[in-house]
Amino acid sequence: MLSKKPKARVIFGYLCIPMLLYIFAVFVPLVAALFYSFFEWKGGPNKTFIGIENYITLLKDATFWQSFGHNIYLVILCVIGQVGVAFVFVMIIGTRFVKLKGIHRTFGFFPSTISAVAVGFIWTMIYDNRRGILNWFLRAIGQEDKTQVWLNNPDLVMTLVAIPLIWQFIGYYMVILLSATAAIDKEVLESAELDGASAFQTAIHIVMPMIKSTIVVCIVLCVSGNMKAFDNIYVMTAGGPGTSSMVMAMYGYSVSFQQQNMGYGSAISVGIFVLGLLVVGLTQLLQKAATREKE
Amino acid sequence: MSKNKKYGMTTGKRMRNGVTSVVLNAIMIVFSLSCIFPLVWMLYSSLKVKREFNADIIGLPSNPTLENFVKVLTNPDYHIGDSILNSVRTTVISVALIVFFGFIVGYFLARIPFKGSKIIWIMLLMGMLIPVHSLLVPIYVVFNRTGLSNQWFTLIIPYVAFGMPIAVFLCQSFIRELPTALEEAASIDGCSFSGTLFKVIMPICKPIMITVAILQTFSCWNEFSFALVLIKDTALQTVPLAMTQFTGQFSSDYPKIMAAMLITMAPIVILYFVFSQQIIKGMVAGAVKG
Numbered sequence: 001m002l003s004k005k006p007k008a009r010v011i012f013g014y015l016c017i018p019m020l021l022y023i024f025a026v027f028v029p030l031v032a033a034l035f036y037s038f039f040e041w042k043g044g045p046n047k048t049f050i051g052i053e054n055y056i057t058l059l060k061d062a063t064f065w066q067s068f069g070h071n072i073y074l075v076i077l078c079v080i081g082q083v084g085v086a087f088v089f090v091m092i093i094g095t096r097f098v099k100l101k102g103i104h105r106t107f108g109f110f111p112s113t114i115s116a117v118a119v120g121f122i123w124t125m126i127y128d129n130r131r132g133i134l135n136w137f138l139r140a141i142g143q144e145d146k147t148q149v150w151l152n153n154p155d156l157v158m159t160l161v162a163i164p165l166i167w168q169f170i171g172y173y174m175v176i177l178l179s180a181t182a183a184i185d186k187e188v189l190e191s192a193e194l195d196g197a198s199a200f201q202t203a204i205h206i207v208m209p210m211i212k213s214t215i216v217v218c219i220v221l222c223v224s225g226n227m228k229a230f231d232n233i234y235v236m237t238a239g240g241p242g243t244s245s246m247v248m249a250m251y252g253y254s255v256s257f258q259q260q261n262m263g264y265g266s267a268i269s270v271g272i273f274v275l276g277l278l279v280v281g282l283t284q285l286l287q288k289a290a291t292r293e294k295e
Numbered sequence: 296m297s298k299n300k301k302y303g304m305t306t307g308k309r310m311r312n313g314v315t316s317v318v319l320n321a322i323m324i325v326f327s328l329s330c331i332f333p334l335v336w337m338l339y340s341s342l343k344v345k346r347e348f349n350a351d352i353i354g355l356p357s358n359p360t361l362e363n364f365v366k367v368l369t370n371p372d373y374h375i376g377d378s379i380l381n382s383v384r385t386t387v388i389s390v391a392l393i394v395f396f397g398f399i400v401g402y403f404l405a406r407i408p409f410k411g412s413k414i415i416w417i418m419l420l421m422g423m424l425i426p427v428h429s430l431l432v433p434i435y436v437v438f439n440r441t442g443l444s445n446q447w448f449t450l451i452i453p454y455v456a457f458g459m460p461i462a463v464f465l466c467q468s469f470i471r472e473l474p475t476a477l478e479e480a481a482s483i484d485g486c487s488f489s490g491t492l493f494k495v496i497m498p499i500c501k502p503i504m505i506t507v508a509i510l511q512t513f514s515c516w517n518e519f520s521f522a523l524v525l526i527k528d529t530a531l532q533t534v535p536l537a538m539t540q541f542t543g544q545f546s547s548d549y550p551k552i553m554a555a556m557l558i559t560m561a562p563i564v565i566l567y568f569v570f571s572q573q574i575i576k577g578m579v580a581g582a583v584k585g
Contacts, residue, residue: 025457030433031430
C-alpha cells in the first residue's frame with residue numbers, strides 16, 4: 001500500500017463512472033427481475049400484483065425443469081466431451097510420435113474463436129436433411145436407411161446440439177491443459193517410461209495429479225459455460241421439436257418475448273439466477289476442496 | 296541405431312511403435328482438419344451457384360463464380376456492411392472502455408485502501424458468478440424503460456459491465472506484484488497522482504491490458520443473446536444478429552448464406568490466423584488466472 005493516499009474526492013472521481021455503469025447493467029436488472037416476478041404482466045402498460053403465484057407456477061412448470069435437466073445433460077456431456085477428450089489429446093500430443101504440434105494447437109483452437117451463432121449454422125448445414133454432409137456421408141458408405149431429418153428427432157436432438165458445442169471447445173481446453181503440462185519436468189516422464197509405466201499409467205498417475213488444479217479450472221469454466229447455453233440452440237432448433245431441446249435461457253427468452261409474458265419471464269430469470277448460482281457455486285466448492293487437498 | 300540400442304528395442308517393438316505413431320498422428324490430424332474443414336468447405340462452396348451446390352454438396356466448384364458475394368454485398372436490404380461496421384464500433388469502444396476501467400478499478404483495489412473497496416470487490420465477484428442469462432429479460436425491461444435500447448451505443452453498456460470483473464481481477468493481481476517504489480519515486484519527483492497513474496503505472500501494465508483486450512475482443516464480437524433482445528433495428532444489428540437475419544431471408548440458398556457468413560466472419564478469422572500465437576497465449580492466461 002502507498003504511503004501517500006489520494007483524496008477521497010479523487011478516488012470517487014475515478015471510480016464513480018465505471019461502478020455506476022456496472023451497477024446499472026448488472027444489479028438494477030436483477031432487482032427489476034425480482035420486482036416484476038411478483039406481477040402478472042404481458043409487457044403492456046397494465047400489470048397486476050399476484051404475489052408469489054408466478055413462483056408457484058414455476059415450481060410446477062414441467063418445461064422449466066425439463067430445461068434445467070437439459071442444461072445438466074449438456075454440462076455432463078461437455079465435461080466428458082470437452083475436458084475429457086482434451087486431456088486424451090494432450091496425452092497424445094505429449095508423446096514423441098506426434099508431429100505438427102503447432103498446427104494442432106492453432107487449428108484446434110480456431111473454432112473457439114468464432115461465434116456460437118456461426119457454429120450453429122455450420123452444424124445445421126451439416127445435419128441438413130437433403131444437402132447435409134452427415135446424410136451425404138451415410139449415403140456414400142451405403143447406409144441410406146440411416147439418413148433422417150436429424151434435428152427433428154426428439155430423442156437425439158439434445159445430443160446433436162451438444163456435438164457442435166463439444167467440437168467447438170475441445171481445442172480450447174486442449175490448449176489450456178497443454179500449457180499446464182508444459183510445466184511438468186520432462187525427466188519425470190522419461191524416468192516413468194524407463195521404469196516401464198504404460199502411457200495410460202503415466203496419464204492417470206503422473207500427469208493428472210500434476211495438473212489437477214488446471215483440470216479443475218477447466219471443469220469450472222465448462223460447467224458455467226454450459227449453464228448459459230443459448231446461442232447455438234436458438235439458431236439450430238429454438239428449443240424444438242416441441243420442447244425437446246429447450247434449455248433454461250431459451251425457455252426464459254421464448255416465454256418473455258414470443259409469448260410476451262414478461263411477469264412470468266422475470267420469475268424464470270430469477271429461477272435461472274438461483275439454479276445457475278447453485279450449480280456454479282457447487283463446482284467452485286469442488287474446486288476449493290481439490291486445491292486444498294493439494295496443499 | 297544408437298537410439299534403438301538405448302531403449303533396447305526389438306524389431307517387434309519398433310513395428311509396434313510405428314503403428315502407434317501412425318494411429319496417434321492420424322487421430323490428431325483428423326481432429327485438426329475437422330476444426331478448419333467447415334471454413335474450407337464454406338470457402339469453396341460459396342463459389343458455387345445454388346444449383347451446382349444442391350447437386351453435389353462436397354465437390355469442388357467446376358466453374359467458380361463470385362456471384363454470391365456480389366449479390367450479398369450489393370443488396371442494401373441485407374445490411375452486411377452495416378453489421379460489420381456496427382460490430383467493429385461496438386467491439387472497439389467496449390474493449391477500450393473495459394481495458395481502461397479494468398486498469399483504473401484494478402489499480403485502486405490493489406493499491407489504495409479506501410472506504411467501500413470491500414463493497415466494490417464483492418460486487419465484482421458477484422458479477423462473475425451471476426448467470427448472465429438471468430439478466431436477459433430484465434435488462435430488456437430496464438433498457439426499454441430508460442429509452443436506452445435500440446441505439447448505436449446500446450450494447451456497449453452491458454458488454455463493458457460484463458467484461459469489467461475479469462478485467463479488474465487480472466489488472467489488480469498484476470499491479471499488486473509491482474513494487475510500490477515506483478509510485479514513491481514518482482511522487483518524490485513531484486509527479487501528481489493522475490500523472491503517476493497514467494505515465495508511470497499504465498505503460499508497465501501493457502502486457503496485462505493486452506491480455507484483457509484479446510479476451511474481450513472475441514467475447515464482444517461474438518456476443519449474441521443481449522444483442523438479440525436489445526437491438527430491433529436491422530441497420531443497428533451486429534454480425535451474429537445479421538447472420539440469423541440472412542439465413543432466414545435466403546432460406547435454402549446455402550452458397551449465398553455461406554458467402555454472407557464468410558464476409559461477416561472475415562475480420563475475426565483473419566485476426567486469429569495473423570496473431571494466433573499471441574491470441575492463444577492471451578486467452579489461456581485470461582482463462583487460467585480468472
